Amino acid sequence: xxxxxxxxxxxxxxxxxxxxxxxxxxMMATWEDSDAVSCLLPMRPLTHGRxxxxxxxxxxxxPEFRVEITVNHLQWIEQGDIAIHLxxxxxxxTDSGDKQTPIYAVRxxxxxxxxxxLLSHFNSPTPPPPGIMPPQ
Amino acid sequence: xxxxxxxxxxxxxxxxxxxxxxxxxxMMATWEDSDAVSCLLPMRPLTHGRxxxxxxxxxxxxPEFRVEITVNHLQWIEQGDIAIHLxxxxxxxTDSGDKQTPIYAVRxxxxxxxxxxLLSHFNSPTPPPPGIMPPQ
Numbered sequence: 219x220x221x222x223x224x225x226x227x228x229x230x231x232x233x234x235x236x237x238x239x240x241x242x243x244x245m246m247a248t249w250e251d252s253d254a255v256s257c258l259l260p261m262r263p264l265t266h267g268r269x270x271x272x273x274x275x276x277x278x279x280x281p282e283f284r285v286e287i288t289v290n291h292l293q294w295i296e297q298g299d300i301a302i303h304l305x306x307x308x309x310x311x312t313d314s315g316d317k318q319t320p321i322y323a324v325r326x327x328x329x330x331x332x333x334x335x336l337l338s339h340f341n342s343p344t345p346p347p348p349g350i351m352p353p354q
Numbered sequence: 355x356x357x358x359x360x361x362x363x364x365x366x367x368x369x370x371x372x373x374x375x376x377x378x379x380x381m382m383a384t385w386e387d388s389d390a391v392s393c394l395l396p397m398r399p400l401t402h403g404r405x406x407x408x409x410x411x412x413x414x415x416x417p418e419f420r421v422e423i424t425v426n427h428l429q430w431i432e433q434g435d436i437a438i439h440l441x442x443x444x445x446x447x448t449d450s451g452d453k454q455t456p457i458y459a460v461r462x463x464x465x466x467x468x469x470x471x472l473l474s475h476f477n478s479p480t481p482p483p484p485g486i487m488p489p490q
Contacts, residue, residue: 256440258458258478264428264440292400292402293392297435297436299434300433300436304474322394324460324474326438338431342476345399
């Protein structure tokens with residue numbers, strides 16, 4: 219079951235809230251109610267379809283492993299019923315305070331009679347900061 | 355200067371042909387003629403704008419390091435003036451025949467009075483095949 223979001227930003231806010239709250243139903247409500255949805259998390263296979271995405275997220279939203287994600291907005295593109303958001307995700311493990319290396323995310327939203335929903339989410343690593351690796 | 359492509363597939367074919375032919379002008383003609391364009395190559399920073407993308411690709415299209423890329427189509431979504439293509443890229447170094455690990459690509463095309471062009475290209479690693487890494 220999907221929620222009705224008036225804007226792509228509303229769907230995005232609900233997605234990151236769902237992660238922080240470890241709320242699987244809230245997470246699934248941000249995805250479009252169709253089998254066109256796809257999700258690529260870091261170093262995982264690309265996952266297609268609502269049920270496989272539910273299975274992917276179920277162990278990730280375990281309340282014993284809470285994370286906080288802050289995002290750095292890089293680009294928004296809106297074109298008709300599609301919105302594309304490029305951002306960086308900064309993940310902090312709530313218990314330890316450990317921060318992971320930032321990761322890029324490309325998020326594609328689609329508008330329909332049911333409102334705006336997430337169609338695709340793709341993570342990609344960021345390169346190491348200058349000086350961490352020797353020059354090539 | 356961008357070429358006029360009748361379909362997103364025409365722009366995509368020209369992009370991969372440009373890589374195989376080490377043809378920078380042909381590559382640049384596949385990108386939309388705007389500063390909304392963005393490109394993420396493996397383990398590189400996200401690059402925005404036509405001129406930075408030209409600088410990114412210039413050393414990559416060196417004829418001394420030819421590559422052949424075959425693609426495995428995973429999903430096409432068309433919605434109005436936007437087309438989204440998810441695929442895997444299989445890169446082979448032409449001289450040695452060495453094959454790199456496949457990489458995912460998300461490619462977003464936009465239609466305008468000038469035809470279809472590439473708006474965004476994002477690579478992301480694929481996970482290692484089962485059995486290569488010990489189970490977690």
